[in-house]
Amino acid sequence: MRKSLSPGPRPAITWAETPDRYDVLQAAQVHASTYRRGLEDMPCSPRRSYREMLEVFSEPLPERGSDGVSVLNDLVARGEQGLTPMTHSGFFGWVLGGSSPVGVAADWLTSAWGQNAAFHTSSPTAAAVEEIASGWLLNVLHLPAEAAVGFVTGATVGNFTALAAARGAVLRRAGWDADNDGLFGAPPITVYVGDDAHTSVFSALGYLGLGRNRVTRVKSDDQGRMIATDLAMQMADRDGPAIVITQAGQINTGAFDPFADILEAAQTRNAWVHVDGAFGLWARAHPDYRPLTNGVEHADSWAVDGHKWLQTPFDSGYAIVRDRDSLHRAMSIDASYLPAVGERDRIPSFLVPELSRRARGLPTWAMLKTLGRKGVEDLVGRHCAIARRIAERIGSADGVHVVNDVVLNQVIVSFGHPEHNSRQRKALTEAVISRLREEGSIFVGGARWRDDWVMRVSVICDATQPADAELAADQIISAWAAVSARPSAVRPPG
Incomplete structure (x- = not known):
C-alpha cells in the first residue's frame, strides 16, 4: 500500500516495423502488464473525476481512422x-474481488478466440x-x-x-404454465424477502414481473439475518x-440467514427457496466457515459471483438450479436455424437469458484449475x-x-463519542472516509446501516x-485521530 501522488506518464508503445493488424494484441498485453505491475505504487483512488474524464475523452468523431496501436x-x-x-x-471499498492475472489471461483468450458459446455445436x-467447470464449482x-x-x-x-x-x-405446481402463457391471469405468487436483502434481488423481481414492492417482508435481526x-x-x-429468498452474506455485515429453520418453514407451503449468495456462498469452500451456511445445500437455487472470491474478471457469475428442467423451461430458445440438440448435451443458451454470448466459463475453469480446492479455501481463510x-x-x-x-470478510465501522448524535456520527464517519480517500493508501466505502452511516471495509481482493491488515488499521486509526482532533468533533456544537 505504498503511496505515490502520481505514477507519471506512461510511455507509448511504438513499433520499428510497419504494424500488422495483430500487433495491437501484443500492445494490449504490454500495457496491461505494465499497469498491473505498477499498481501498488499508485494511489488507491482515481486521479480524475467522472466530469474531468468526460473532458479528457471529449472530441468529435474522427473522419478517418488510426492504426490500432496508436488508438x-x-x-x-x-x-x-x-x-x-x-x-x-x-482496495476495500466494495465486495468486488481482484481479477487474478490467470483469470484475466483466460479472459483475453476468450475474447481472442471469439467464440459464440450459445451451443455445443457452435463452440x-x-x-x-x-x-467441467460446473462440476468443479x-x-x-x-x-x-x-x-x-x-x-x-x-x-444480479x-x-x-x-x-x-x-x-x-x-x-406449474398450481396448474399454470407461465413460461408459455405469461402472468396475466396466473395465480398470485407470494415472495418472501428479508428486510435486509440486497437491492439486486428487488431488481430481479422487477424484471420478472413479480414487482419490487409487491413482496412480503420478513423481519431481520441486528445483523440483517x-x-x-x-x-x-x-x-x-x-x-x-x-418463493422465499434468503441471503448468504449480508452485504454490510456478512451475516447468514438461518437456512435450516427457513427451509423447515418453507416446506409447509411447498415453497421454492432461493439463496442470494453473491459472495457469502464461498464460505462453503472453507471448513471453518461452512457451518455458517448449514442447510443451504437443501435450497432449490443459488446465485453466486465468480468475480468476487474466485477472482475471475468481471462478467462472471453463476445461476445454480437444482431442477435442471425448470431452468431449461425458463431459458430455452428455439429457431429453425439453430442446431438440433441431444437429450444429454449441454446447451449453454438453455441455462441463461442469452443466445449470442461469450465463452465466460473459460476464466472460471482457469481459476479453479489454478487454485484447486485448497487454493480457494486459503483465499477465503486469508x-x-x-x-x-x-x-x-x-x-x-x-x-x-x-x-x-x-x-466473514465484512467490517462496518462508525466513528464518534457518546455525546454525538447519529447526524454527527455520520459527519465524522464521512470525514474519515474522505480523508482516507484523499490520502490514497487505502480505498473504503460508506453505507447506511440502521440509524448510522458506516464505513465499510470489504476484504476480498x-x-x-x-x-x-496492519497497514489498513494504521491508516484508519490515523485518519480518525486527525478528524477527531478538530475542535468541532470533540463535542456537539452549541
Whole structure:
C-alpha cells in the first residue's frame, strides 16, 4: 500500500516495423502488464473525476481512422487517469474481488478466440469447459451434483435467472404454465424477502414481473439475518404459490440467514427457496466457515459471483438450479436455424437469458484449475482473518465502533463519542472516509446501516495479504485521530 501522488506518464508503445493488424494484441498485453505491475505504487483512488474524464475523452468523431496501436496508446494515456485501482491490495471499498492475472489471461483468450458459446455445436470447447467447470464449482461449494449451472454476467442476472426458474416451477405446481402463457391471469405468487436483502434481488423481481414492492417482508435481526419465526408466522396465514429468498452474506455485515429453520418453514407451503449468495456462498469452500451456511445445500437455487472470491474478471457469475428442467423451461430458445440438440448435451443458451454470448466459463475453469480446492479455501481463510484483524485493531481505538459481528470478510465501522448524535456520527464517519480517500493508501466505502452511516471495509481482493491488515488499521486509526482532533468533533456544537 505504498503511496505515490502520481505514477507519471506512461510511455507509448511504438513499433520499428510497419504494424500488422495483430500487433495491437501484443500492445494490449504490454500495457496491461505494465499497469498491473505498477499498481501498488499508485494511489488507491482515481486521479480524475467522472466530469474531468468526460473532458479528457471529449472530441468529435474522427473522419478517418488510426492504426490500432496508436488508438490503444491513446486509450491508455487518457483512460488510466480515471481508473479506480480495484485490484490494489488496499482496495476495500466494495465486495468486488481482484481479477487474478490467470483469470484475466483466460479472459483475453476468450475474447481472442471469439467464440459464440450459445451451443455445443457452435463452440465445442466453450460448452465442454463450462460442463467441467460446473462440476468443479458445485464440488467446491458443496452443492448438489445434479444441479444445473448457468454462466451469467453476475449475481444480479444470477438471481434473475434462478428466480425465473422458480416462478415457472411454483406456478406449474398450481396448474399454470407461465413460461408459455405469461402472468396475466396466473395465480398470485407470494415472495418472501428479508428486510435486509440486497437491492439486486428487488431488481430481479422487477424484471420478472413479480414487482419490487409487491413482496412480503420478513423481519431481520441486528445483523440483517432473516428471523425464521416471523417467516413461519407469515407463511401460515397465506396459501398459493410461494418463493422465499434468503441471503448468504449480508452485504454490510456478512451475516447468514438461518437456512435450516427457513427451509423447515418453507416446506409447509411447498415453497421454492432461493439463496442470494453473491459472495457469502464461498464460505462453503472453507471448513471453518461452512457451518455458517448449514442447510443451504437443501435450497432449490443459488446465485453466486465468480468475480468476487474466485477472482475471475468481471462478467462472471453463476445461476445454480437444482431442477435442471425448470431452468431449461425458463431459458430455452428455439429457431429453425439453430442446431438440433441431444437429450444429454449441454446447451449453454438453455441455462441463461442469452443466445449470442461469450465463452465466460473459460476464466472460471482457469481459476479453479489454478487454485484447486485448497487454493480457494486459503483465499477465503486469508481474507476472513484479515477482516478480523482489522476489526480487532481499530475496535480498540477510542471513538471507533465496529458495528457488526465480524463473521466473514465484512467490517462496518462508525466513528464518534457518546455525546454525538447519529447526524454527527455520520459527519465524522464521512470525514474519515474522505480523508482516507484523499490520502490514497487505502480505498473504503460508506453505507447506511440502521440509524448510522458506516464505513465499510470489504476484504476480498487477491492482492490483499496479512500484512495489509496492519497497514489498513494504521491508516484508519490515523485518519480518525486527525478528524477527531478538530475542535468541532470533540463535542456537539452549541
